[in-house]
Amino acid sequence: MNGIFDIYTILFLVLAVVIFLRLRSVLGRRTGNERQPYDPFSAPKESGSAASDKVVNLPPRAESGAPRANAANDDFGDIAPRGSDLAQGLSAIRQTDPAFDPKGFVDGARMAYEMIVTGFADGDRKMLKNLLSREVYDGFVGAIADRESRGETAMSNFVSIDKADITEAQLRGRTAHVTVRFVSQLITATRDKDGAVIQGDPNAVTEVTDIWTFARDLGSRDPNWKLVATESAD
Template sequence: MEFFDLGTIIFLVAAVVIFIQLRNVLGRRTGNERPPFDPYTAGRGKREPAPASQDNVVSLPRRKSSETADESYAAIDKVAAPGTDVNKGLRAIRDADPSFEPVGFVDGAKMAYEMIVMAYADGDRKTLKNLLSREVYDGFVQAISEREQRNEKIQSSFVGIDKAEIVGAEMKGSEAHVTLRIVSELISATRNNAGEVIDGDPETVAEVKDVWTFARDTKSKDPNWKLVATEAED
């Protein structure tokens, strides 16, 4: 039977000591650790789940107790000067929905804008239905149907958005409304049944200026905004 030599015993003792030290430094899992960082969801507004006993109550995230009013409105003041009607409207929306962030909203609206413009050109009713209010959807679908009856097709290529800024904001009851002025570049041409261009130019990039209003019910579980009004700027 082989016995441990002195060197082996010293090594084992050292290993035990190191293990105990690491345990003291790293600690144990208590269940209160921060969740892993997710780069795809970081920065998004988060909602607190409603208590299990209140299934019909939507719990909006509350302002941190250590956060002052000025800190809560800091992101709003960066996009709209304090004291202006736009700033007041955005603050009212923030009060109704503390997860609202104007910069994140504009980014989402820009993506929705492109999707809506291209879906309209393609006659994609399914996509439009998810992004538009009923009234706006009905108007878009009517225009698409009339175009189809004339056997016309729109050939479009979305180049990009040059500018998107919030120009209006207000609460209407529990519904938040935000209006943006969007300047985009688009290549668009309408062709008849013979393939002839009857409107637009398939070779020219045109500047398009729109004023669109998006809305959502701050008391709804649905976090998505929908387009509720459109206006072309001259």
């Protein structure tokens, strides 16, 4: 009996170890490198599969612990001339958040701009809520509700975004504000409840210039930037 008992004991131990190892391989372990919350203003990651609707894969942020000799002397290339007010504003933001990458920010801002414009036309409140401040979101949703109450529908199709330039950067307390000037080619049209075009032209391309300001609390764990102000230059 003792021999049989010992054999069964060994078998159960081996089985327990195998189960443990299989669970570990399937579930994984927390390493501190898990996926961060979605940030539309960091640089895009390479992806081997097509992105799903309303999902944008963006490049990883730089390591927050990366050493910087002197952020005030950063060279931002063609984004901001050295010594300019814009360069000083970007440097102030980077001093507080060493992970801030102006080029990655611009790439993300272009994507967010297109998502917000098309989301507004589609009445996609859920998507807009993730990218807009409370005040801007309330304004957008109010306009969508008015349009829907009249039975109107809108469409916005991007032909191209020709320019996306940072024009201003400020650090107010712990909150960073970055203003971007977008120049895009758009096809837009609004139709009434009977389908007649009442604004825009579904067959014409129009150049549109928008000046948008994005903000982020650098002291927050939330990495997302949100649209806080809009202005049309047209």
